[in-house]
Amino acid sequence: MSEPIRVAAVDDIPQGEGIAIDKTITGTADDIALLRDDDGSVWALNDTCTHAEASLAEGWVEDGYVECPLHSSKFCLKTGKV
Numbered sequence: 001m002s003e004p005i006r007v008a009a010v011d012d013i014p015q016g017e018g019i020a021i022d023k024t025i026t027g028t029a030d031d032i033a034l035l036r037d038d039d040g041s042v043w044a045l046n047d048t049c050t051h052a053e054a055s056l057a058e059g060w061v062e063d064g065y066v067e068c069p070l071h072s073s074k075f076c077l078k079t080g081k082v
Contacts, residue, residue, distance in 0.1 A: 008034055010042060018057035018066065020047050033057035035066050035077060043077040050082065 007021045018035035026032050031047035033056040045066065047055050054070035061067075065074040073082055 007032075010036070013042060015040060016061050018059065018061060020055055020057035031055070031057075033066070035061045037064060037077060038062050041077075045075065045077070045080050049073065049075075 005025070007025055008019060013019050013034050013036040015036050016038050018033045021032045021034060023029065023031050033045050033047040035043045035045065035057070037043065038061070045056060047057050049056055049068045049070060051068070051073055052070050054068050056066050056068060056075065058069045059066045061077070064077050066077060067074050075082055
């Protein structure tokens, strides 16, 4: 198991929005979107939309979903599925 890394404080993520964490920090293949739902829960998803090169961290977070800012597809925060 790898060691955890601190990438942000919860208060760094506005409620209903997201922030992108660069892949050079996480060591992942893509940037990671940290998304804070309207109930205050925080989720992590791959930051790049599966339909186009849009950042999900720039989307809208509400009711357990993040909406892509480019074409309005919604992704489930729990599963990442469209």
